[in-house]
Amino acid sequence: MxxxxxxxxxxxxxxxxxxxxxxxxxxxxxxxxxxxxxxxxxxxxxxxxxxxxxxxxxxxxxxxxxLDRLGTNLLTAEAGKDATGKDVTLPRNAVAMVERIGPVRHATGTGNVDARIRRSDLVPEERTAGVTTQAVRTDLLAALGGEVDKGAWLDPAGERLPVTVLGAVAADRLGITRTGETIMMNDVRVVVVGILEPLELVPNLDRVAMVGFPAAERYFGFDGHPTTVFERSTDASVEDVRAILARTISPGREGGVRVSRPSDALAxxxxxxxxxxxxxxxxxxxxxxxxxxxxxxxxxxxxxxxxxxxxxxxxxxxxxxxxxxxxxxxxxxxxxxxxxxxxxxxxxxxxxxxxxxxxxxxxxxxxxxxxxxxxxxxxxxxxxxxxxxxxxxxxxxxxxxx
Structure with a gap:
């Protein structure tokens, strides 16, 4: 079939x-x-x-x-080099000049301090554990949206005293687990009054020991010139402020000021x-x-x-x-x-x-x-x-x- x-x-x-x-x-x-x-x-x-x-x-x-929590309206302006290759020094009143920009809501700054950090005076000076020193204003933490993990942040009295607040990484490298301990900055014994949570927008500050501007000038020969200015403006005006920030801080030498937006790294x-x-x-x-x-x-x-x-x-x-x-x-x-x-x-x-x-x-x-x-x-x-x-x-x- x-x-x-x-x-x-x-x-x-x-x-x-x-x-x-x-x-x-x-x-x-x-x-x-x-x-x-x-x-x-x-x-x-x-x-x-x-x-x-x-x-x-x-x-x-x-x-x-x-990004929603940290905000995308933070700008930083850092001192760099001018067209001739010379280091640019930001004026002492750089923060005040930035605060005059209309849309700016908050401005603050930090400055590099020449101070070697050691865990104690028994540690050789060259062993700094990769921790640097920065002079800061008392309003820095509020501007960056940071939080204190242990202890307290610098207040108007503390910014004039030999006390410091450590970034999260700096505390770990120095072996500091609680406040009240002391470290050496050059030959000055400094008390740790606070340890910060990691700063997501500005992670380089995690490796820093922070002291007040007046204390940095009094104890470590700081000249008072900021090296980085932070500012927050309205969300709608971020790009407009970015366009004039360098010129406002350093008129005539704006080419030596690097302006960046920390949230761009996350994006x-x-x-x-x-x-x-x-x-x-x-x-x-x-x-x-x-x-x-x-x-x-x-x-x-x-x-x-x-x-x-x-x-x-x-x-x-x-x-x-x-x-x-x-x-x-x-x-x-x-x-x-x-x-x-x-x-x-x-x-x-x-x-x-x-x-x-x-x-x-x-x-x-x-x-x-x-x-x-x-x-x-x-x-x-x-x-x-x-x-x-x-x-x-x-x-x-x-x-x-x-």
Whole structure:
């Protein structure tokens, strides 16, 4: 009996969607170990892609929250070199000059102090532990949005005394864990009255021991000229203030004043993270492609092993379309199993890592939907050839296969 005769003799019945899923699931249940291994390749690819997107979005959300908290309206102006290569000295009244700019809400400054810092007088002078000294104003902490971890910040009385507030890194390098301890600045014994939390916008101050302007002039020969001016203005006027800040501080020598926006470093980090995310998504796509090849290989082997089953079904009236649909459904179910598992693993990895980092967990719904859609596409592509090959098997040849 020919293939066409079989189709004419037995009237094919239509399979419902439930029947198609049932028939497709039978093939997967019969080869569980192979199915798990094949689905694993898909799962790894989807988990990688979901986790990369989730971690990137979680990191970006944390960064935006930090920027909102710290503000993007802080500008710094630092003394540099003029056109002839000479060091520019900012005027003593630089802060007062900046405060005259209309949109400026707050201005303050710091100055470099030539004072070697040692843990005690028993430590040689050359061993400074990488900690420098800065003269600061009492309004610095408020302008930068910093917080004190231990002790207190400088007050109008403390800024005139031999006392210091240490940045977080400076305290760690000097081995200072509590206030009331003393350190040596040149030959002057100075009392530590406070330790700061890390300053996210101005991390270079984390490695600094800070003393008041009057104390720096009295005990360490500070000349009173600031080397860095910080200012905060209204958000809408940041760029306008930036354009005139150097000229206001040092008229005629504005080329030697470097103006920067500390929040730009955080924004640049977000751009860098975005590029890294794209790279990692590419690696995830490669893993997904490898998983798709594994699914295709599994389905081809399945067709070869089940030729008798295919021949029997064809002899009982199953059409070529029904055979194609059966194996295509198996491929889709196999891919969907891997995709769903990968999406759960990726979301779990995102949640775990974000919790460790203290971030808000963000898993965009589109990443899960996109991952599952990619999975189904891989399932169709991987299962198409095996399904067509199965449907072309002649019933007689299939039944006689060994």
């Amino acid at each position: 020919t293939d066409s005769a079989v189709g004419d003799t037995l009237k094919p019945s239509r399979l419902s969607a439930r029947d198609v899923l049932g028939v497709g699931a039978v093939g997967l249940r019969a080869r569980r170990a192979r199915v798990v291994l094949s689905a694993l390749g898909i799962a790894i690819g989807i988990a990688t892609m979901v986790a990369v997107v989730g971690l990137s979005e979680s990191s970006r959300a944390d960064l935006m929250a930090r 640049a980090k977000a751009a860098t993270d975005k590029g890294l995310t794209t790279l990692m998504l590419g690696l995830g796509a490669v893993a997904l492609l490898v998983g798709g090849v594994g699914v295709a290989n599994t389905m081809v082997v399945s067709v070869l092993e089940r030729r008798r089953e295919i021949g029997l079904r064809r002899s009982l009236g199953a059409t070529r379309n029904a055979i194609r649909l059966q194996f295509l459904t198996e491929s889709l179910l196999l891919s969907a199993l891997g995709g769903a598992t990968g999406a759960l693993l990726g979301a779990a990895a995102t949640y775990g890592f974000a919790r460790v980092q203290g971030w808000t967990t963000v898993v965009p719904p589109w990443s899960l939907a996109g991952g599952l859609a990619a999975t189904l596409l891989i399932g169709v592509i991987a299962g198409l050839y095996p399904a067509i090959r199965a449907s072309r098997l002649h019933p007689t040849v299939a039944l006689n296969a060994t």
